Amino acid sequence: MDVVLERLPGAVACVRIDRPEARNALSRAVRERLAEIFTDLAADDGVSCAVLTGTDKVFAAGADIKAMSNAQPVDMMLRAGERTWAPIKDFPKPLIAAVNGFALGGGCELAMHADIIIAGEGARFGQPEIKVGIIPGAGGTQRLVRAVGKFKAMKILLTGEPVMARDAEAMGLVSEVVPDAEVLERAIDLARQIAALPPLAARKIKELVLQGSDLPLESALVLERHAFQLMFGTADQKEGMAAFLEKRPPSFTGR
Ligand code: CAA
DSSP: OOOEEETTTHHHHHEEEEEEGGOOOOOOOHHHHHHHHHHHHHHHHTTSEEEEOOOOOOEOOBSSSTTTOOOHHHHHHHHHHHHHHHHHHHSSSSSSEEOOOOETTTTHHHOOOOOOOEEOOOOOOEOGGGGGOOOOOOHHHHHHHHHHOOOHHHHHHHHHHHHHOHHHHHTTSSSSEOOOGGHHHHHHHHHHHHHHHHHHHHHHHHHHHHHHTSSHHHHHHHHHHHHHHHGGGSSSHHHHHHHTTTOOOOOOOOO
């Protein structure tokens, strides 16, 4: 299996790309399996937060160059790669990328589909597509500029040169850098911490951050206000506030 799904205690799922012989290149089979897994996890009430990771040397080296070197535009259109990215893009629950080693091309784009990125000190992020005569095709020109701003993004995209984890963190592409050996453990701990909080609130926060950033501020604020009001219809709001006032730990039900 090139992609392994593990359900962990604490309502956390861990999805691991495991194709080291091809540096976790995102073949069609890998992308289809990822799509299948994220579709299932979205509907799984037993999972509140997911971690996406690779192997200890590479997160993912991008799209499978061997599978597209002779492709024509029509072949690429018929492959409709966007269909396999959609379940990850639309995954409604918090998603944490745990990145060791290379996250290049589609691998960097995959990491940018996550909501939080935990990187090892030796991780490297890059969009080297220009070096093989193409451009990023899974959101790299758009998500990267939104994450780090025009001038950092342009340098990464136009040179194809990777940036180290610490630099990526400084420019806003990484949430937290930890020693390489602690990446997965830290990501899973964080996932458990988030999964223990009210899942409906977590989903709304994710939705608002992602949808709101592409809207005019006033429209985004209206969306936020409505979602904020909606939270008062949840059992977890009643429980969370009651527990605070009664000075006891809350017991959330996800309702
Ligand atoms: N696609 C297909 N095969 C790949 C691959 C990729 N993206 N990356 C690595 N491999 C294969 C190599 O061809 C090699 O296979 P063989 O053993 O059959 O020769 C094997 O994995 C090992 O690769 P290396 O010897 O290069 O391994 P390394 O450890 O020395 O280097 C690396 C690792 C820096 C990640 C290097 O493999 C590399 O630069 N890979 C390509 C990165 C890249 O250009 N990615 C962009 C792809 S295009 C894209 O992603 C488009 C998009 O936006 C969706």
